[in-house]
Amino acid sequence: MKLTIRYKFVVGFLVIFCIGFTTMSFFLNKIIIKNNEKIIKKELLSFQKDLTIYLRQYLKLKQIKLEENNFKKNAGEIGTVLAVKFDDRAIIYSRKGEFLYDSAYENGEILIYEDIKNWDKDKQLHNKDLKLAVNNKSGYTIVTVNNKYIAVFSCPIFIDNMQLGIVRCTKDYSELFNSSKELLRVINISISLVFGVIFLFSVLLCTKITIPIIRLSKVSKEVAKGNFDVSVNTNSKDELGELADNFNKMRMQIKEQIGTIKKDRDNLKKIEKHRKAFFDNVTHEMKTPLTIISGYSQILLQQNFHDKEFFKKAVTGMNNESNRMHNMVLDLLEMSKVESNLDLDEIQEISISEIVTSTCEDMKIRADKYDIFIEKSIEKNVFVLGKQYELRQMMINLIDNSIKYGDIKSVIKIKLFKEKDYCNIIVEDKGQGIPADKIDKIFEPFYRVDKVSSREKGSNGLGLSIVKSIVEKHKGEIKLSSKENKGTKIYIKIPLIVYKMAISV
Known part of the structure; x- marks a missing residue:
């Protein structure tokens, strides 16, 4: 059987109440009895003192000699x-305790037979004070008669160090x-009322406490x-309300974490799929030059081979394919480096204005080869936190692509400016452009548009993929718009404080 907190609390409080009430009543009763005894003893001592003084004066006045026999003769x-x-x-x-005289009854008994039920037993109990007096000690006994409390005093009479006899008297202490x-009755009622109020308050408090716990x-x-769509609603402003709020926060965090885990799981699947496609592309891209090199080398190794013109063609082809493989390996290494985690030791505040300016100057030599002019509009003092090498590599790849696919004697426009908390970079060229149905795939690794041909050999489709990785690494955005035979325009937005955000994650 399940015992609820409320049940345990109520039962526990009742047990405590019973024990506490019994204990307090017991000790209060003891204190009252001791107080009554103290009052009676004090009056007994006062009575004994007054009695001795009065008898001394009375015996001297009557000229009765202080002897035991004279005391007996004049007892009445x-x-x-x-x-x-x-x-x-x-x-x-x-x-010696011999009865001599009683001012009320002839027999000297404190109680008559009609007053008591157990005569022999009570007679012995009611004579304790007399036995003490016989042993030269004062004493008293409380006798209950018809709901009355009678105190019986017995004290030996000593005058001038001579014991004459014993005087016994009674006094009604019923009022006391x-x-x-x-x-005691009033105190018990008060205690019961106090405990009752405390009990009701405790039950209400327990109910208030247990209801949120039950909901929780x-x-x-x-x-x-x-099911993470449920919540604990309490209007309490105390610790229970705080507990409910913390539980709701914890529930939301768990829900978010599970959502993140599911999202990461889906991303891992996508990454795994991307890795497989990447591996297949790398294998395919390397297979072609290796096949060509292997084919030419097998022909050249033939013993009777004397065709000088074919020899020159074969060597040229093997050289071109080896250069292509070399460039591909370099781009793959660069891409791997970009996609790895940031080296925090190399993060610094960088003037991207200076990087773009210097890159345009460096790429001017390649552009002049095809009579292409680089027109730049660069806002000064634009700073970001990041790695200088990566940002420079991003700009080199962008300008290089525009040179490869731009028209001869055309203009490449490069703009850099700040807008709110973002650094904006726009690279625009006039050239072959990209078909509309190919734009969505242009940032994929190894993807090349068949109709768009580069004026330089060795293109492997990794340039824009590397650019996108660098931009995303900076928590930025990259977009591309293009029209065939007109040109391409690339937009890049990078938050100016992106690395502070990345470090705090």
């Missing part, structure tokens, strides 16, 4: 005088005991099943 007179003096019952005994009982338990079960 002495008992009557004491009963009148103290306005209470007085019983006189010899110093009844007041104590009433006080239900929601956590749903989350465990994979």
Whole structure:
């Protein structure tokens, strides 16, 4: 059987209440009894002192000699005088406990038979004070008669160090005991009321605490099943409300993490597919020059080969294909380097304005070869955080592509400017252009447009792929627009603070 927190709390509080109430009642009763005893003892000592003084004066006044026999002879007179003096019952005994006189009854018994149920037993209990007096000690006994509390005092009479006898008297303390009982009853009622209020408050508090916990338990079960669209709604501003808010935040973070994991899984599948295609392309691109080189070399190795013209053609072809492979390997290494993680030690604040300017100057020699003019409009003091080598490589590839596929005696326009928090770069050329149905694939590795031919040999389709990798590495964007036989325009946007964002991830 499952025991709820509320059940445990209520049962536990009831147990604590019962134990606490019983303990407090017990100790309060003890304290009241001790207080009553203290009051009675104090009055007994006062009574004994007054009694001794009064008897001394009375015996001297009556000229009764201080002897035990004289005390016995005058016991009736002495008992009557004491009963009148103290306005209470007085019983006189010899110093050995022999009954001499009773101002109320003839037999000297404290209780008559009708007053008690167990005569023999109670008679012994009610005579404890008398036995103490016989042993030269004062004492008292509390006797209960018809809901009344009677204190019976017994004290030995010593005058001038001579014991004459024993005086026993009674006094009604019903008011004292009844007041104590009433006080104890009021205290018990007060304690019960206080505990009752505390209990009701605790039950309400427990309910307020357990309800959000129950909701949280239900929601956590749903989350465990994979349902992340549930939430814990509480209006509490205390720790429970904070717990619910933290749970909702945790649920959202888990949901986001799972979404990220799924996204990464899909990306891994795409990357794996891309890697396979990349490997197939590399294999295919290398297979062609290797086949040509192998074919020419086998012919040249024939013993009876004497064709000088074919020999020259074969050597030229092998040289071109080896150069093509060499350039391909260099581009592949460059691409691998770009796609690897950033080396944080080389990240620095760089003036991209200076990089673009210097690159245009360096590429002017290649452009002059085909009478192509590089027109630049570069805003000064544009800074980014990054690697200088990569940004320079990006610009070289862009300008080189424009030179390869641009028209002779055309103009390549290069613009750089800031717009809000972005660095904008535009490279525009006039040339062959790209068919509209090929634009979406132009950034893929090894992709070449069949109808677009380069004026230089050795193109392997990796230039724009490397550019895109560098831009994406900077969390930027690259777009391309082109029209056949008119030219191509490339737009690049790079956040000015992108590397700060990348480092904090």
